[in-house]
Amino acid sequence: MTEPILSVRGLTKRFRMHQIDTVLPTFDGISLDLAPGEFLLLKGRNGAGKSTLLRTLWRSYRPVAGQILYRARAGIIDLATAADIDVAHLRRTEIGFVTQFLTARPRVPAQDIVAEPLRLAGESAADARRAARHWLNEFGVREALWGAFPSTFSGGEQQKVNLARALIMPQRLLLLDEPTASLDAGARAALIRRLAELKAQGVAMIGVFHHPQDVEALIDREIDLTPDSPDTKAPDTKAPDTKERADVAL
Amino acid sequence: MTAALNIAGDATPLPLVPPQLVTTQPLLRMEGIRRRFGEVEALGGVDAAVYPGEVLGIVGESGSGKSSLLRMMNLEDTPDAGSYHLAIPDHAGRNLFDLDRYQRRMLCARRIGIVYQNPHLGLLMGNSSSGNVAERLLIAGERSFATLRDKARAALDASEFPLPRMDAPPAQLSGGMQQRVQLAKAIALEPTLLLLDEPTTGLDVSVQALVLDTLKRLQQERRITMVLVSHDLGVIRTMADRVMVMRRGLVVEQGLVDQVFQDPQHPYTQQLVHAKL
Numbered sequence: 001m002t003e004p005i006l007s008v009r010g011l012t013k014r015f016r017m018h019q020i021d022t023v024l025p026t027f028d029g030i031s032l033d034l035a036p037g038e039f040l041l042l043k044g045r046n047g048a049g050k051s052t053l054l055r056t057l058w059r060s061y062r063p064v065a066g067q068i069l070y071r072a073r074a075g076i077i078d079l080a081t082a083a084d085i086d087v088a089h090l091r092r093t094e095i096g097f098v099t100q101f102l103t104a105r106p107r108v109p110a111q112d113i114v115a116e117p118l119r120l121a122g123e124s125a126a127d128a129r130r131a132a133r134h135w136l137n138e139f140g141v142r143e144a145l146w147g148a149f150p151s152t153f154s155g156g157e158q159q160k161v162n163l164a165r166a167l168i169m170p171q172r173l174l175l176l177d178e179p180t181a182s183l184d185a186g187a188r189a190a191l192i193r194r195l196a197e198l199k200a201q202g203v204a205m206i207g208v209f210h211h212p213q214d215v216e217a218l219i220d221r222e223i224d225l226t227p228d229s230p231d232t233k234a235p236d237t238k239a240p241d242t243k244e245r246a247d248v249a250l
Numbered sequence: 251m252t253a254a255l256n257i258a259g260d261a262t263p264l265p266l267v268p269p270q271l272v273t274t275q276p277l278l279r280m281e282g283i284r285r286r287f288g289e290v291e292a293l294g295g296v297d298a299a300v301y302p303g304e305v306l307g308i309v310g311e312s313g314s315g316k317s318s319l320l321r322m323m324n325l326e327d328t329p330d331a332g333s334y335h336l337a338i339p340d341h342a343g344r345n346l347f348d349l350d351r352y353q354r355r356m357l358c359a360r361r362i363g364i365v366y367q368n369p370h371l372g373l374l375m376g377n378s379s380s381g382n383v384a385e386r387l388l389i390a391g392e393r394s395f396a397t398l399r400d401k402a403r404a405a406l407d408a409s410e411f412p413l414p415r416m417d418a419p420p421a422q423l424s425g426g427m428q429q430r431v432q433l434a435k436a437i438a439l440e441p442t443l444l445l446l447d448e449p450t451t452g453l454d455v456s457v458q459a460l461v462l463d464t465l466k467r468l469q470q471e472r473r474i475t476m477v478l479v480s481h482d483l484g485v486i487r488t489m490a491d492r493v494m495v496m497r498r499g500l501v502v503e504q505g506l507v508d509q510v511f512q513d514p515q516h517p518y519t520q521q522l523v524h525a526k527l
Contacts, residue, residue, distance in 0.1 A: 018517035019524070059506065061513040074271050083269040084492050084506050085301050090271070105488065107463055119470070 003071060004033040005173055005204045006057075007240055011066035011080070013049065013056050026052045027225055029066070036172070036202040039195075039218045041209065044225035050208040053225065054175045057206070058097045059087045069240055070095070070173070076240050092120055096171035100178040102162035104150050111136060111146045114164045121169060135164035138194070140186045155182050163187070167194050174198065176207030180214045188214060266297065266504065275337050277302045277475050278443060283322060283332035285315075285499075292318045293329065294499035300443075302337075303473040307490030307507065309483060309522065315499040316479045320447050323477060324364050325354040336361065338442050359389040363436025367448035369428035372435065375421040379431045380406065382420065386435050405438040406431070410464045426457035430464070437468065446478040450485060462488055483523070487511060495519045 009031050015024040027049035034040055042050045055061045057068055059079055068079035072094060077086060091097075104113045114132035119125065136146055139160040145153065150161045159182050166179075174195075180188050195218055199205065209215055212222075276299040285293040293315045300306045308316045321327045322334065325346060333345040338361055349357065358364075366372045373382050383402040384392075392398055406416050411430040420428045429449055436444055449465070450458040466489060469476060478489050486493055487507060494504040495516065503516040514520045 015513070016515075018520050055512070060508045062505075062509060062515065072271060077270055081267060083267045083272075084504075084509075085304075086269045086271040087506060088304075088491060105466070106459070116470075 002035050003240065005036050005071045006032075006034040006206075007067075007069040008032045008057075009067045009069070011053075011056065011063050011068060013052055013061060013063050028227070030225070032223060034173075034204050034206060036204050037199055039199055039205045039207070039215075039220045041207060041212055041215075041219045041222040042225055043212075043222050048225040048227075050225055051177055054097070054177050054206065054208060058091075058095070058175055071240065073172075092117070094172045095175070096166055096169065096173070097175045098163065098166040098177065098179045100159065100181045102150060102158040102165075104158075104161070106151050107149055109147045110141065110150050110153075110161050113150060113161060114168055117165060117169045131168055132164065135168050136161070139164050139190050140184070156184060156187070159183055160187050163191055163194075167191075167198070170198060170201060170203065172203060174203055174205045174207075176205060176209070178208055178210055181210060192218070266299070272301070274302060276300055277304075277337050278323065278477070279333075279335045279337075280319075280322070281333050283319065283329045283334075285318060285322070285327070285329045291499050293322075293332075296332075296496075296499070296501055298494065298501075300475055300477060302475055304492065305469060305476040305478060305490045307486035307493040308477065308479045308496060309481060309486055309493060310496035311481065311522075313498075314496040316496045317447055318499075319496070320364075320445050320477060320479050323443070324362055324445055325349070325358055336442065355389070359386060360439060361442045362445065363439070363441035363443070364445040365429065365432045365436050365447065365449045367451050369420060369425075369432055372432040373420045373428065376419050378417045378419055379411070379423070379434075380416040382431055383435045383438050386438050390439055401438055402434070405434040408437060408468065409434040410460075424457070425453050426461055429453065429461050433461075433464070433468075437472075437474070440472070442475065444474050444476045446476060446480075448480055448482075449478070451480065451482065458485075465489065483511070495522065 011030045012028045013026045015026070017024065030053065042053065044050055052061060056063050057079065063080045066080060069076055070079050072090060079087065111129055111132045114136055115128035118128035118131055133146060141157060141160045145157065150158050153161065163179060179191060183191065192215060195205065195215065199218060207215065212219065278298065278300040280296065280298040283293050283296040296319060308319065310316045322329060328347050334347055335344065336346060341357070346357065364372065380399065380402045383405050384398040387398050387401055403413060403416060407413060409430045411427065411434055420431050423431070450461050453461065462485065468474060478486065480486055490507050492504065493507050493510045494501050495510065495518065496502065497518050503510060503514065503519045510519060511523055514523045
């Protein structure tokens, strides 16, 4: 069996709200393994913590306990406690997050928003723009809109720009938070094609989908986050060791 | 007054973990910075690290020590204790607070750019705008008039300042234009470090947005390492990669911008993030 790219162990998230002196529990003691090229569907009722889990893996949220052992190219690292600069580096190079909303900077043309991840990864402006146009076209954004500001677009068009940006770089791990919401049939088909292509290249994916039938053909495994479901208890494999690492320059 | 809030609480800030993957050293490293002004402890032992190409935002209320810290980075003030290192040629391994006034002035002219909230601090308001930019090049040793003018023009242009007005004194310019002159002066020598102290505070919202667009574009094109002080969370969110939250001379929290804004840990940061209108 291939080594997992991600091994989550005992992951727990609670939100402590000081002003009202309250602790909001979400998920508790989640464990799971994910192999390269595997597609894992997160299930569970509203509020079970599906999106919260994705954001915790992305480190927008800080877990209160547990490990998120990610097998980076340079070595294994625990994203639960990793330095911010390491997390920022992995977000630029290895881990992608596809959300249902575009949070684009205002006054930036669609094609530049889409090209930005490639620019940050060091590609030339011309190459990045060429790739951006390809993906805008692929997701069905009309050419007339490529130079316009997405803040003026409809929700569906914004989402297409968002997908083109999020999927322009081949990452090693993709977190998907309802990316099919508000898409028309053509864009949905383009998204599924792209995800299938990435999956075949070995990209591992964890996703939340309101309509899982959209991605049925891609799903390898499902886990239910509803408390007391047996799916998230510890896999019997041992968590990997984090010792060996290579150098990474910025 | 806001509702009483137990700020002290048990929320000790998370320790700053050293990176495990990234082996590039920080460009800027400050350790144990303390500064007392009379009875007030402006900085109570602050550590900071900024990596090459990164934008570090510093937020906090008035009197939190954020501007004092920025002045230290610009070598305008010397702390009672603490060290400051920049990973630049000739100065590696050296505590920059040990430099004398002349050395500081040369280092700042060549390596560090700063934009103040108040343009009077950064500019001679009666001199021409191009002259203000050229002054910095003069200090750094440039003597040819033609080169001075060319470089000043290029810096003003990069700051999106309207060139037909480059000889007008800042006193005759709008607030937004004055900030662009300061920015041109700051970037004229391609600084290693760009410091921004509330650069858009006090400007009209539309002007503020345009100045921020210019800053963002410059940062992306030139990968300038920036430290940005602001009390405006929107400005920090737009510009910064990481953010440090200061209160009463101490760093109470730091993290990636999205984490600090979406999942603030410290009671003060929670209050700050939820204080939006």
